[in-house]
Amino acid sequence: NAGVTQTPKFRILKIGQSMTLQCTQDMNHNYMYWYRQDPGMGLKLIYYSVGAGITDKGEVPNGYNVSRSTTEDFPLRLELAAPSQTSVYFCASGTANQPQHFGDGTRLSIL
Amino acid sequence: QKEVEQDPGPLSVPEGAIVSLNCTYSNSAFQYFMWYRQYSRKGPELLMYTYSSGNKEDGRFTAQVDKSSKYISLFIRDSQPSDSATYLCAMRDRDDKIIFGKGTRLHILP
DSSP: OOOEEEEOSEEEEOTTOOEEEEEEESSOOSEEEEEEEOTTOOEEEEEEEEETTEEEEOSOOTTEEEOOSSSSBOOEEESSOOGGGOEEEEEEEESSSSOOEEOOOEEEEEO | OOSEEOOOOOEEEETTOOEEEEEEEOOTTEEEEEEEEEOTTSOOEEEEEEOSSEEEEETTEEEEEETTTTEEEEEESSOOGGGOEEEEEEEEETTOOEEEOOOEEEEEEO
16 A cells, blocks of 8 residues: 655756646545645645645645646646745645645755 | 744653653634654654544553643653654644644654
8 A cells, every 4th residue: 555655756946947746645535735844844735635626725825736637646736946945845645634644755956 | 923832842851751742822713633743754644633622542642632721742651762753733723724833853762
């Protein structure tokens, strides 16, 4: 049972580039989340989804976009990378509205 | 005042000791309380989830909620070196907004 899988694990982007962080879960969870975690800080919610076709903004959505076309996948898109988006990104899933299972994160640096 | 306050530590205790980790909050709308454990370079994992005031026990872990004081605690009995990690509290309100604390780094000394 893979749980929540995030790819890539590491990435370096140049300012202005775009990329998609992939997240997939095999537990048939309805709820999925994207968080960012900066050093010494807690988790900040970027976007979340309560089911396929439904997405909502979290605390810090600016500069990001998401889609949820299937129950399993919840990709996060950065359109114009900025240094402020350097962070560790975590995807999570759950059966009710508390994130239960997290991936191991994507470490993203914008230079 | 921040919605959720958590001492970042680090907190160092000898193996076998009882560990007490705490969070305070200001928003009386918080109804659900969670504790997560995060090992270095890993994602958080949900340890405990509780709704009401009082205690909830799971093995060596006890979660305590005092809504009147807006204070939650996580106790770890018979602490082990493998418990060394960052512990994050989190809280959810009636509108399903979840706020995380910044985490407390815990070191269990063999």
